[in-house]
Amino acid sequence: MAAKKGGKRLVAERRAVAQPRKKTTTGKKRRSAPARKSGVLAKVLWPFRFLARLIWSVTWRSAAVVALIVAAATIWNYARIPDLATLADGRARGSVTMTDRAGDTFAWRGDQFGGIVLAQDVSPHLKQAVVAAEDKRFYRHLGLSPRGIAGAIRSNLRAGKGPFSGAGGSTITQQVAKLLCLGEDWDPSSGISEAEFESECRAGTIWRKIKEVPYAFALEAKFTKDEILSIYLNRAYLGGGARGFEAAAQRYFAKSSSRVNPAEAAMLAGLLPAPSYYAPTNNLQRAQDRAATVLRLMREQDRLSTAEFQAAMESPATLSRAARDEAGNAFADWVMKDGPDFLTSDTTEDVVIRTTFDPKIQQAAEAGLQHIFETKVREGSEAQAAIVVMSADGAVRAMVGGRNTRGAGQFNRATQAVRQTGSAFKPFVYAAALDLGMRYDSVVNDGPLAIQVPGSGTYSPDNYTNRFYGDVTLTEALARSLNAATVRLSEQVGRDIVRNVARDFGIDSDLAAGPALALGVSESTLLEMTGAFAGILNGGTSVTPYGITSMTLRGDGEPLLDRENGLGERVISNEAARQLVYMMSRVVEAGTGTRADLPDRPAAGKTGTTQAARDAWFIGFTGDYVAGVWMGYDDNTPLTGVTGGGLPADIWREVMVRIHDGLPPTPLPMIEPRQAPAQVAQPAPQRQRDRPQRQRQGDNVAERVLMEVLGGIFRRN
Incomplete structure (x- = not known):
């Protein structure tokens, strides 16, 4: 009414009003469904995202804890690992070498040890053969080889075995950890034999392999690669009573490990998986076949030239005369029982026994007996x-x-x-x-x-x-x-x-x-x-x-x-x-x-x-x-x-x-x-x-x- 009297007309404040959605060129309205659908999907995925975040949180925290534990165990092992010279010869007993009346060696007993040798002093062919056969990435890893472990598990499963039964994928560093029994020494008063103790040391259980990890890391931190290889070369058992590659070279070939040729080096390296089974004194042909496998690995890894490979394959390693004849075992057993125990069966030293044995007479006796029975x-x-x-x-x-x-x-x-x-x-x-x-x-x-x-x-x-x-x-x-x-x-x-x-x-x-x-x-x-x-x-x-x-x-x-x-x-x-x-x-x-x-x-x-x-x-x-x-x-x-x-x-x-x-x-x-x-x-x-x-x-x-x-x-x- 006031308006009618000439006053200003009152108008309500304009409010935002939703404008009608314009039609598209096709005349259809835009959809708002994706927004609504996105909200639903988020609600559905939320538990999974939460679980993933939880798993990640637990995982990295657990990994951190494990890393700290491994680091602590590594430091602890590092502190108690002795020097190289102490680790090289870890035998609990000594050896007996017997020579005949002329002074030539004809028999061995106990754990033969030819003295400490370093990786740089042995034949280059021997060094390459061991790496090729046992751990081709030895100089590139830090003690463990995840690729090798995965390959070993795959091979075991294909063979119908358990994942950790059979091939273990162990590096040379891990094998050294086994040889050192993770720093434990055999105690004769423990009630178990040395063989039983070593068997436990080499057990392939999961817990044992877990314990190997920090020890392997400690070895890698303590020593150079060649020093670790030196420990391996000295401590590995190679059959025939030979402990270490120097003793094995003397035992089988009557020569130093610094003088072995490619064929002999391959035979020695081939003994590592099963020393008694592949020992050439037990079955020379089997040892030669195993050596051929090692030679092929060396050639595939370019550790051996084509000419050297062919020469080694054409002239496989053979035993020395003393090792081949294996004469006088009955005599040697008698000498071991006849001599004082502290210098024979129970010796902790390396003893050389000069005997009355005559190999020519022994051969005559064996030949005469065989002739009559034939x-x-x-x-x-x-x-x-x-x-x-x-x-x-x-x-x-x-x-x-x-x-x-x-x-x-x-x-x-x-x-x-x-x-x-x-x-x-x-x-x-x-x-x-x-x-x-x-x-x-x-x-x-x-x-x-x-x-x-x-x-x-x-x-x-x-x-x-x-x-x-x-x-x-x-x-x-x-x-x-x-x-x-x-x-x-x-x-x-x-x-x-x-x-x-x-x-x-x-x-x-x-x-x-x-x-x-x-x-x-x-x-x-x-x-x-x-x-x-x-x-x-x-x-x-x-x-x-x-x-x-x-x-x-x-x-x-x-x-x-x-x-x-x-x-x-x-x-x-x-x-x-x-x-x-x-x-x-x-x-x-x-x-x-x-x-x-x-x-x-x-x-x-x-x-x-x-x-x-x-x-x-x-x-x-x-x-x-x-x-x-x-x-x-x-x-x-x-x-x-x-x-x-x-x-x-x-x-x-x-x-x-x-x-x-x-x-x-x-x-x-x-x-x-x-x-x-x-x-x-x-x-x-x-x-x-x-x-x-x-x-x-x-x-x-x-x-x-x-x-x-x-x-x-x-x-x-």
């Missing part, structure tokens, strides 16, 4: 045989512990088999009789004999031929191995005296108390029996069979032990021994041992066959060597058609012919029989039974007169 023994026979060869002073020159026995630690029938000796024992009966004044031509009756044995009844020995020969000389009785005559003689001399003579000659086993003592029902070893016969050859002086002449710590000039011979006390007079040698020569010339007769030199010996032919022996000697042969079954199965004068004599002859090839004949130390009337064997005086040692000089006139006087006093009809 030509005279039925194929497939499981019969065993053992051989010992020694000099007259007891120096053992060769030892065959059995057929088809290769490698160390085999059962040694020459030293460990305790068997009845049979008629091989009879020379000790005749030795006792001769030493008491009887002669080689004294007469003893070989007739029926009945001896009452308390608790056993009547003992009546028969001869092998089931007949008796009446009055015979001692020489004939021994040559024919007459049982009745020998037992009668033993009873006349006295069993205690016979037993003492045998013991003094070196038969340490328990000897029978009854009259069957004379026929060898007691047990002994081939080594003991051969040593006892050596005492007969040397003139009646006992010997202790020995194989060690000196023992020296490696690097020292003065030997800890030195030995010149094994001679002991005199057992029988020299004259008695000379007569006995003559009597034993008749065994070979015209008695039970004619198959042992040698074509170009005199020989003497004695056959032996035990009850039911479970054991057959021939032990004899020339002027140069004594050799003993035993034959039988390990389970005491009787031999078929075999006596001591058969196959054992054949083996003995084959062995001795080969041993003496090229040697001039040496006469036997025996009497020259005179054509004189035979004397009837008479019982000799009893010796003093409680006298442990007898030093009798056969050429001592006063002593011989005294014995004759005593004989007249104590003589029985």
